[in-house]
Amino acid sequence: MEKRNEQGQTLEEFLAAYDANRYRNPSNTVDMVLMTVSEGKLKLLLIKRKNHPFIGDWALPGGFIDFEEDMEKAVMRELEEETNITDHTYFRQLYTFGNADRDPRTRIITTAYLSLTPEDNIRQTKAQDDAADAAWFSISKEVIRLDGGTRESRLSIVSEEKNSHMIYLVTDEAQHNYMVTKSEILPESNCRLAADHIKAVNMAVDLVQNRAASTGILFNLLPDECTLREIQNVYEAVTGHKTDTGNFRRDIKKMLKATGNQKMVKGKPAALYSFNPMYQYLEENL
């Protein structure tokens, strides 16, 4: 005995009569915030837009979701199409941006993803397809004011190689019990990010920085075996400040197990450690 709706239709009848285009549908895209650490700096992959809109601006790799394609698959495909990169160690959804007027073409709802990978997973990054260029930008965020429910930060996105620098002022403000984040580009910049991509970048930086100390997220930016100094270097690159070596080692060792191997460096050889996966569940979904 099949359930029928108020029009007396079975599920099959309902579906047969269903018209997905009764109303105008938005278009759906995905964007990737891909980060790594190299040369002691947190890095972000950007492409230069080849076509309208935002032509010539730097942008997150991304593009349209195929109708029958899962979103995660779409964002991986777009990244590969535009930059030739296929390796991902850490991968999660960040946020969906869907303001009605965020793109001049049509209503476009975009979902941003965050991916992290160790430096040596990135062989060659070359612009392909829709991208006029691709480059790794150094990225740093520094809080400049913090009071009464308002936090003002300076978010710098710089590529020496491309002679490109973008400096944004990001303001997080508590309004009616929830946070509102605004950003504006500062005049010392010589180029800009397409659309609202700065918001996704800002959220990604916040996420990685907030979790650097309390979760194992750093190990997605490191090879499987690494020295304590390498971990600390990545930690300092992500947070943007130096930390005490003794204290850092004391605390991080709780998440590690010694492999028994050594790495020869200039002075005393360093012991190699690997991340104890017992601590992985700390990587919350939130």
Add this chain to the structure above:
Amino acid sequence: MEKRNEQGQTLEEFLAAYDANRYRNPSNTVDMVLMTVSEGKLKLLLIKRKNHPFIGDWALPGGFIDFEEDMEKAVMRELEEETNITDHTYFRQLYTFGNADRDPRTRIITTAYLSLTPEDNIRQTKAQDDAADAAWFSISKEVIRLDGGTRESRLSIVSEEKNSHMIYLVTDEAQHNYMVTKSEILPESNCRLAADHIKAVNMAVDLVQNRAASTGILFNLLPDECTLREIQNVYEAVTGHKTDTGNFRRDIKKMLKATGNQKMVKGKPAALYSFNPMYQYLEENL
């Protein structure tokens, strides 16, 4: 001098020629996880579906985004249409679910939002429009196994009034450096949640529980002035376990300021406090 793309088009020409329907577009919906605390329990608002698909199942209030409507506005509108509720103290995006096969009608990408509100903001909740019924369900999550990067929990969603109970087994597993969450309904249930709504509910519970101690999120479930005991009751309802009164008071007072007012109760009158908004920036976007 206007920028032109490889086809020699200006932005205006490009936009004029742009066809948003060159490819099939998914449909876009929003869903609301609305929670409150009453009778010492964390509560969740669900509606009973009146139409296919998932007819007769309990579901999150929600529906289609109008083409030129912001997503936040859409989710508020749908909530009002289906349940008559308009008050929101806390409001944020949770996650976007977009698996290609998650809805039998067509490709539907849905964005779930979380809203919290104090009990006394909810006047009458009545099913309207697309909903056959609406009810507040008690919700509790209890971890039953935790080892080696895997966490298994039991998520109970119960309404005595509607004689409805749904028990899900939720498994968070660390795979290749990121978390995968799976859920299955247990046979002791007598009804179920539509589509993948259990995933949004699970994320919402995690989020509120994780932030209960370290942020001011609880104050979105409380009136502007409240006693320490009322705060502790809400805390215990959210986390699902009792806590030490002395320690709780010592710690929570850091976020409060005394209003000087008193509330007469059965025994000694209780001092009233309000949340110190200096602590609101702790409400991170992550």
Add this chain to the structure above:
DNA sequence: CTAATAGTGTCTGTTAGACACTATCTA
């Protein structure tokens, strides 16, 4: 007085910041 609820104080083990120190390699 008792019952009921509000509210405080104190002990202890753990953690986090600051900082001085030792160890082992190469040239």
Add this chain to the structure above:
DNA sequence: TAGATAGTGTCTAACAGACACTATTAG
């Protein structure tokens, strides 16, 4: 040996869990 990097130990203040205690109302 010096120079460089790895790695340890210790003091202290702050914090967190456990638990015993006092305070003020109504009746």
